[in-house]
Amino acid sequence: MVPLEVSSDERRAWQRLTDEEQAALTACGHVRTWQPGEILAMQGSPASSMFVIQRGWAKITATNYRGDNAPLAARGPGEIVGELAPISGLPRTATIQAIDEVRALVIPGARLRGVLQRRPRISEELLRTAAIRLQQSDRMRLESGGSDFTQRLAAVLLELALQYDPDWQARTSVDLNVTQDDLASYARVSRSTLIRGLDELKRRQVVGTARHRVTILRPAALRDLAAGTPPTEPP
Known part of the structure; x- marks a missing residue:
């Protein structure tokens, strides 16, 4: 199923917090910068901090028991990442890696838990x-199985667009x-099959x-x- 609109609840997490909660x-926390390719947090490592991305983009990936590494999501400015592990106390289930230069607010787990005790609404968010x-992950798996x-x-690209711009209303162009x-x-295909699919979308100027x-x-x-409907031809 292709989402028709972006719910206001899908705005980036930091933006849903009040000024007092953000403060x-x-x-x-403290601010730190990572260069492209650097690791913010490694899968399996202790869950020491939560990150609030202020600038740049980070890729979330995970490796399964067979050693296959796969991307799970991309997160950008205003997104909170790595938040569950400090709360659960369990090792991280994914790696967070800078795509370009990333600046993020780093909040140590112990301090985070203290804030959550004093401000339970942040926990709710x-x-x-x-x-x-x-839900995004479930939709991605569903769309990649057709x-x-x-x-x-096309469906996978739409889902990625909502990750890159949660306020996207599917009316303007967007860069991924x-x-x-x-x-x-993401699409669960070989690289050669993907290239053929992209070539078809480029031929249609999509x-x-x-x-x-x-x-x-x-x-x-x-x-x-x-949606399986022939698109209108470009002007």
Whole structure:
């Protein structure tokens, strides 16, 4: 199913907090910068901190028991990441890696738990964020399982667009900072199959591609393809 609108609840988590709640979290953290490719947090490591991305983009990936590494999501400015592990006290289940230069507020787990005890509404918003992301993950798995690959790819791109811009209303173009290898993993296909699918979407002038970037040029046409409806031809 292709989402028709973006719920206000899907706005980035930091933006849903009040000024007082943001100030409380900021006061117990510090700001750090990572260069492209650097690791903010490693899968399996102790859950020492939560991160609030202020600038740049981070990729969330996980490795299964067979050693296969796959992207799970991309998070940008205003997103809170790595929030569940400090609360649960369990090792991290995913790796957070900088795509470009990332600046983030780092909040140590012990201080985070103290703030959550004093301000339970922040806990509610973190829980809401986790629920939204679980729904996104479920939709991604659902959309990547269809038999028509052009339709599957269109649906996966729409879901990624909502990750990159939660306020996106599918009326304007949007850039996705994603490599072809990662996009192939999202869509559960080989890289060669992905390239053929992207070539078809480019032929229809629905998307454009550059190094580590896919641009959705005609959102309405991409939505039609994702729904299995022939899109209108470009003017």
